Amino acid sequence: MDALDVARWQFGVTTVYHFLFVPLTIGLSVLVAILQTLWHRTGDEKYLKLTKFYGKLFLINFAMGVVTGIVQEFQFGMNWSDYSRFVGDIFGAPLAIEALVAFFLESTFIGLWIFGWDRLPARLHLASIWAAAIGTNLSAYFILAANSFMQNPVGYRYNPDTGRAELTDFVAVLTNKVALITFPHTIAGAFLVAGSLLVAVALWHLIRNRDSADTPAYRFAARFGSWVTLVAATVVVITGDIQGKIMTQVQPMKMAAAEGLYSTESPASFSVLTIGSLDGSRELFAIKIPYLLSYLGTGDPNGTVQGINDLQALYSAQYGAGSYTPIIPVTYWSFRLMIGFGLAAAAIALLVLWSQRKGRTPTSRWLLRAGLVMPILPLLANSFGWIFTEMGRQPWIVFGEMLTRDGVSRSVSLTEVLTSFTAFTLIYAVLAVIEVKLLIRYAKAGVPDVTPTPEPDDTDDAERPLAFAY
Amino acid sequence: MELTTIWFLLVAVLFTGYFILEGFDFGVGMLLPVLGRDDKERRVMINTIGPVWDGNEVWLITAGGAMFAAFPEWYATLFSGFYLPLLLILLALIARGVAFEYRHKRPEATWKRRWDNAIFVGSLVPAILWGVAFANILRGVPLDAEHEYVGGLLNLLNPYALLGGATTAALFATHGAVFVALKTVGDIRARAAALAVRLGVAAAVLAVAFLSWTLTIRSSTAAVVLAVGAALALLGGLAAATVRREGWAFTGTAAAIGLAVATLFAALFPNVLPSTLDPAGTLTATNAASTPYTLTIMTWVAVFFTPIVLAYQGWTYWVFRKRIGVAHIPQH
Numbered sequence: 001m002d003a004l005d006v007a008r009w010q011f012g013v014t015t016v017y018h019f020l021f022v023p024l025t026i027g028l029s030v031l032v033a034i035l036q037t038l039w040h041r042t043g044d045e046k047y048l049k050l051t052k053f054y055g056k057l058f059l060i061n062f063a064m065g066v067v068t069g070i071v072q073e074f075q076f077g078m079n080w081s082d083y084s085r086f087v088g089d090i091f092g093a094p095l096a097i098e099a100l101v102a103f104f105l106e107s108t109f110i111g112l113w114i115f116g117w118d119r120l121p122a123r124l125h126l127a128s129i130w131a132a133a134i135g136t137n138l139s140a141y142f143i144l145a146a147n148s149f150m151q152n153p154v155g156y157r158y159n160p161d162t163g164r165a166e167l168t169d170f171v172a173v174l175t176n177k178v179a180l181i182t183f184p185h186t187i188a189g190a191f192l193v194a195g196s197l198l199v200a201v202a203l204w205h206l207i208r209n210r211d212s213a214d215t216p217a218y219r220f221a222a223r224f225g226s227w228v229t230l231v232a233a234t235v236v237v238i239t240g241d242i243q244g245k246i247m248t249q250v251q252p253m254k255m256a257a258a259e260g261l262y263s264t265e266s267p268a269s270f271s272v273l274t275i276g277s278l279d280g281s282r283e284l285f286a287i288k289i290p291y292l293l294s295y296l297g298t299g300d301p302n303g304t305v306q307g308i309n310d311l312q313a314l315y316s317a318q319y320g321a322g323s324y325t326p327i328i329p330v331t332y333w334s335f336r337l338m339i340g341f342g343l344a345a346a347a348i349a350l351l352v353l354w355s356q357r358k359g360r361t362p363t364s365r366w367l368l369r370a371g372l373v374m375p376i377l378p379l380l381a382n383s384f385g386w387i388f389t390e391m392g393r394q395p396w397i398v399f400g401e402m403l404t405r406d407g408v409s410r411s412v413s414l415t416e417v418l419t420s421f422t423a424f425t426l427i428y429a430v431l432a433v434i435e436v437k438l439l440i441r442y443a444k445a446g447v448p449d450v451t452p453t454p455e456p457d458d459t460d461d462a463e464r465p466l467a468f469a470y
Numbered sequence: 471m472e473l474t475t476i477w478f479l480l481v482a483v484l485f486t487g488y489f490i491l492e493g494f495d496f497g498v499g500m501l502l503p504v505l506g507r508d509d510k511e512r513r514v515m516i517n518t519i520g521p522v523w524d525g526n527e528v529w530l531i532t533a534g535g536a537m538f539a540a541f542p543e544w545y546a547t548l549f550s551g552f553y554l555p556l557l558l559i560l561l562a563l564i565a566r567g568v569a570f571e572y573r574h575k576r577p578e579a580t581w582k583r584r585w586d587n588a589i590f591v592g593s594l595v596p597a598i599l600w601g602v603a604f605a606n607i608l609r610g611v612p613l614d615a616e617h618e619y620v621g622g623l624l625n626l627l628n629p630y631a632l633l634g635g636a637t638t639a640a641l642f643a644t645h646g647a648v649f650v651a652l653k654t655v656g657d658i659r660a661r662a663a664a665l666a667v668r669l670g671v672a673a674a675v676l677a678v679a680f681l682s683w684t685l686t687i688r689s690s691t692a693a694v695v696l697a698v699g700a701a702l703a704l705l706g707g708l709a710a711a712t713v714r715r716e717g718w719a720f721t722g723t724a725a726a727i728g729l730a731v732a733t734l735f736a737a738l739f740p741n742v743l744p745s746t747l748d749p750a751g752t753l754t755a756t757n758a759a760s761t762p763y764t765l766t767i768m769t770w771v772a773v774f775f776t777p778i779v780l781a782y783q784g785w786t787y788w789v790f791r792k793r794i795g796v797a798h799i800p801q802h
Contacts (some may be wrong), residue, residue, distance in 0.1 A: 062571075064568065066567055067563060067564040067567040071564070073538075074534065076549075077534075077548065079550070081547065081549065084549075085546045088538055089542060089764050092540070092764075093767065096771075099535040099536075100532050100775050100776070103532070104532070104779045105779075108782055109782075111520070112786055115517075116521075119789055167764045167767075170764075170767050411551060416553050419554070423557065427561060427565070467800075468800075469513060469800055470517050470571075
């Protein structure tokens with residue numbers, strides 16, 4: 001074990017952890033904004049109740065996303081300083097723009113929304129949650145553009161005098177074809193999580209207490225969440241398909257690694273199950289669907305998909321001796337788990353809609369159990385998607401330009417990075433327990449009673465309690 | 471003006487803004503066990519910064535991002551070199567950020583006390599360590615010819631840097647007390663005002679000592695002027711606090727912090743991280759910078775978006791301008 005390994009583990013753990021909160025922040029901010037808009041338009045109290053109810057869950061989650069996000073920005077400089085030196089001219093800009101354009105918007109307007117119920121006119125208060133939601137979704141674009149540069153570097157040249165990659169075309173970086181397709185894929189993945197959470201919580205209340213006065217609110221939330229989940233799943237599948245074709249062009253090794261495809265094939269079959277040798281060079285056993293991989297990768301059932309061994313030989317000739325193959329079992333399984341968990345969530349959403357057909361109220365205990373695991377499925381799908389795309393890029397930190405092992409901080413000792421990895425893991429573990437307990441507590445509490453919020457009035461008695469206080 | 475100079479100024483402005491804004495919310499957190507005698511009073515204090523602390527913290531994220539984009543060498547060397555202090559700052563910011571949001575989510579006294587501790591420690595630690603970090607930036611650190619930090623942890627804990635840490639902690643605590651006096655009504659307002667004066671005297675002594683020491687390490691005309699300005703602003707703020715002119719007192723402490731940070735940057739320029747070993751290791755606004763192309767793009771982005779951000783963030787302070795007291799705190 002050396003500092004490089006620990007730095008990689010820390011990046012993996014802190015990033016996957018951060019991204020447990022991000023999808024819910026991205027998706028739920030918009031869904032809460034929609035609920036509040038419905039209340040604003042119709043005046044129907046059930047929408048206000050749902051806004052406040054899911055708004056609370058949103059905020060419990062939001063806090064974790066914010067504080068774990070700061071670690072991400074600092075971590076590049078702390079553990080990956082040679083990477084930061086190499087790409088700073090390109091990679092720093094989207095990060096800075098993300099903060100200036102998106103994070104300020106998000107954080108400021110979230111504050112206005114949380115505390116503004118009795119301080120802002122209703123329209124402005126509604127606009128605040130929309131501004132926060134827009135900020136959140138915008139931030140995803142800039143960080144994904146930065147990540148896409150690592151997958152498919154564009155708009156730069158390598159300067160041998162400075163020994164770094166230098167920006168030549170910022171528009172090319174922002175319109176990187178990997179970024180353009182990864183953004184809708186990631187956003188749809190986020191809505192898959194948010195829709196599922198809506199369903200899970202609403203279903204729990206629906207089945208537990210069928211004759212509650214709030215049943216109409218929960219019925220709406222369960223159906224709304226199911227539709228969001230289904231639409232999101234459709235977008236995830238379509239964008240994922242396009243992503244696969246782009247990946248085959250720009251990172252053929254990642255596609256081959258996703259499939260455990262050792263030799264170049266035309267046509268190539270999609271592997272339902274492949275077991276390879278542990279060193280990742282040979283296939284031992286496989287069940288396959290003919291033509292499917294060729295279609296997924298190239299759009300043509302007879303198209304050629306390059307294999308791991310051929311690409312390894314090609315890269316060795318191009319970049320010098322060394323292994324250019326990711327860890328195949330990790331890429332192979334994370335790819336399948338991503339797809340499987342995502343589809344499972346969509347399937348449950350269909351069941352929930354079916355259970356409510358023609359005004360019925362769902363009663364099945366099995367459906368309840370399925371509903372309770374529902375939000376966990378797309379969360380896992382998101383995590384495995386990131387594990388796949390980042391592990392599939394290895395051994396590169398910037399594909400074709402810099403190896404991960406060359407990006408690590410030279411001045412940081414093993415003791416330091418171990419200290420940091422241990423500290424983050426411990427504090428993250430403690431906070432995860434606290435967060436999940438709070439989410440469950442507030443999810444169980446159900447929709448709140450809503451008393452009409454008085455409109456802001458500068459002349460009213462200064463002694464009136466705040467509508468919301470920490 | 472050269473692009474690298476513009477970006478040096480912008481990074482300086484972002485950190486100055488960060489310390490002025492998060493300075494008072496660190497102060498409020500540090501004073502939580504001192505000024506907040508019971509749960510309601512502590513809630514009053516937390517709610518004075520409730521709507522704004524997150525937006526204040528984004529100044530840091532933006533400053534870090536701007537440093538990364540405009541001066542990648544500076545960002546890389548500084549963040550990897552000041553590893554353990556930054557780790558502690560991150561852990562502190564995590565704990566206090568979550569604490570603000572979670573503290574009121576359960577009624578138990580133990581629960582609240584633990585989060586109160588998180589807010590206190592999570593505010594105190596960065597308030598000290600930012601001073602330690604910036605003092606070390608100014609003093610210079612051991613950098614080899616490839617700009618790698620070779621000093622180890624103990625090198626960062628020198629007397630000058632520790633004085634810097636004590637100074638920022640005292641300044642932020644004073645700033646926080648003034649802010650509480652400005653934003654509350656009732657008993658807590660009077661106690662905060664009285665505490666602000668006492669803390670302010672300590673902060674003034676520390677700040678004068680620290681800035682004088684700073685100017686003996688490196689100096690420029692601008693730095694001297696700014697340092698004198700910082701001292702005068704702090705004294706003015708203190709005088710205003712003594713006669714209970716809270717708005718002016720806050721203006722004074724805000725200006726003092728801003729001018730003190732500006733002093734450090736003015737003394738530092740054109741260096742961004744001096745080396746105490748090999749002069750070739752010294753990072754400057756020129757040799758640490760990104761390409762002119764990147765800096766040009768970033769300048770346009772900053773010119774366009776910074777006024778918008780300032781406008782809506784300023785508006786937030788206007789929306790939440792009313793003072794609050796224990797009577798405003800709802801039951802749950």
